[in-house]
Amino acid sequence: MRIDDAVGIAVRGYRSRPSGVLPYYLLGTSTAAVTQTIWLIGVTATYFTLSAQGTLAPILTELRALGPLQIDDPTTFPDSTDALVTAFEAAVTPTLIAVVGATVVLSVVVTLAVTATAAAGQVHAVHAVLDGREPIRAGVDGILRDAVSFVALLVLQAIAMLAVVGLLLAGIVAAAATGPAGTLLAIVLVPAVPLAVLTVRLAFLFARQAVVVDGVGALAGVRHSLGYLRTNPVDAIIFLILSVVTLIALGVVTTMLSAVGMSAVGSLVGLAVAFPLLTFVKTALYVGHADGELPAPPAAAGTAASRLDAELRAGAAALGRFVSSRPLLQAASGAVFALGGALGWRAAAGVDGVLEASIAARLAGWFPPTAMANLAANNWQVGVAQAYGGFLGGIPTLASLLFNGISLGAIARIEVDPIALLTFVAPHGVVEIPGLIVAGALGLHLGGVGVRAATGGADRADLAAAVGRAYRILIGLALVFLVAAAIEAFVSPYYADLLGL
Incomplete structure (x- = not known):
């Protein structure tokens, strides 16, 4: 062989x-x-444990004493003080x-x-x-x-x-x-x-x-x-x-x-x-x-370019059908995302004077071509995980929607220049955020398929059809995230200055 x-x-x-x-x-x-x-549950449990122990407030007090820490610029992080170390040590209990x-x-x-x-x-x-x-x-x-x-x-x-x-x-x-x-x-x-x-x-x-x-x-x-x-x-x-x-x-x-x-x-x-x-x-x-002999798979039909074109067209069509046929799922997904945003905004109020974010610092060294490629690949993989994670009863999808919403809400709350952040997010956000919401809706749909399969309401053919259909929809979403990434990389950081805003 x-x-x-x-x-x-x-x-x-x-x-x-x-x-x-x-x-x-x-x-x-x-x-x-x-x-x-799991980590969302774990972090929540950690927060309530620290609060119940009375050890969270001393940590925040010592962090505030160090001044606002720029999460986008590690050079602003000072060396830990003895008081902060003591506060952390007190928090480390068996519980x-x-x-x-x-x-x-x-x-x-x-x-x-x-x-x-x-x-x-x-x-x-x-x-x-x-x-x-x-x-x-x-x-x-x-x-x-x-x-x-x-x-x-x-x-x-x-x-x-x-x-x-x-x-x-x-x-x-x-x-x-x-x-x-x-x-x-x-x-x-x-x-x-x-x-x-x-x-x-x-x-x-x-x-x-x-x-x-x-x-x-x-x-x-x-x-x-x-x-x-x-x-x-x-x-x-x-x-x-x-x-x-x-x-x-x-x-x-x-x-x-x-x-x-x-x-x-x-x-x-x-x-x-x-x-x-x-x-x-x-x-x-x-x-x-x-x-006793190597397999002989069938040869690919057509050129690579023609097959890719067919895949993208099929993906775009599947995405359109899914969005138009599942309005309630889109609404539910959007509501969970919005809830996460509200929770993130409220939770970030507890770190006022402790953490700060700066869109200007994040855009330092921005190079649009590489930023576009990285953003498209990252956002699509987030959408894929959010969608296919839905097979486990939709729970990972809900957690992912909450997490992404919390992240956006928290970053918005601690941003030093909220107008600059809003100006940056607006052009690509109107494409990217709906893309994530659709991926969440797909995950919730797959969660329903998974539950029906577990309870005998769906068979293996139904599961296979759901896997294949989800793949085509995700190919369509790849195009959405590519457009969003192009706008975020080439338009969002620059248009405000060009328009004199």
Whole structure:
């Protein structure tokens, strides 16, 4: 089996059905909305805990004594005073530690579980493309069939990693404590730690593909992955190297983009290009191992330009139909966003004299082309997370709408020049904010689909149709956020001066 053949098959397969696979990678971004929900609850609980303890007021008093802190200019932050440190130390009680600790643990656990669940849909959709089947429906079936197995694989790998590395580290510490000879042994054992990590990673490398392709559970998936490793050690090692090189290259690209203010574009490259292609290569290799021959996905029809044009047109049409057919959902989404704005405005009153924001400081060094790309990519990913997070009963969508509204309301309250902020936000806000509200309405709609599916009112076909329809609507929203970003980057910072306002 040749890995270069698998790479060629991966590119061909992805080009043939990107719209059948990308929805499940976008579904993975819903972890942001889920995590946001948990942290919103955690921050609220922390606030009430500090208030109940009587330790919030002393912290605010000491912060006010330092003068207004410019959140957009870290150089204005003074060194912590002894009094402020004392106030923070007094706030750290067992109750507060429990609240913060529970928030962190729950956030990590839920995020990993949602990520693993989305991965089941991703691998099943990729396998369906390679087999010439319908990927959207295959992804839904795969999530319902294998989500538990994918979460179990995550847990098993974490346990294996902790056990192996923990035993080695314990051995190194114990050996070092026995004298010079033990210290020498400990030094010899140190390189074994990364080797152990690599061994565990290799053992689980094809476990997800085994679960999907062979139709087995988590433990059997690990055994089958080890079987692939024994049969095709060279391909497995080359693929691991390819994965590491790809991730390093992605990290370099993301770092370079971040340096010019386009960090959101880097994350989008990984989401839409690097990660799907790696899954295609890995799945093609395992299918070749399981079936005795590499898969032969259908070739893409038409040119890339014609397919992109068709996708954008279909997305714009789907967006128009959704907006016109769900007015109550739009109104509900807008109301939640507005409620968040009001809560943010009111909450920010408590930090008067503590924090200040400055739109002028945020616009320092503004470069419209890179700002436009970053804003479009960031806002679209926020909208995607807000929409697909709705499958969990709509709760993450509501939390995301509240959070975004709270952020806008709080920033408006602590802005040193409210007129300048309003002047800046007005041109692009009339496009961007409705876009976020529509994404919220889509999330609420998907929340209804999710609830009906959980209660038996919707079947797998309904879920698959909802996933595909949401993807098309989100493609339409990408155009909306692109327009908003263009206005924000090229018009909002400059038009007031040009008009003499």
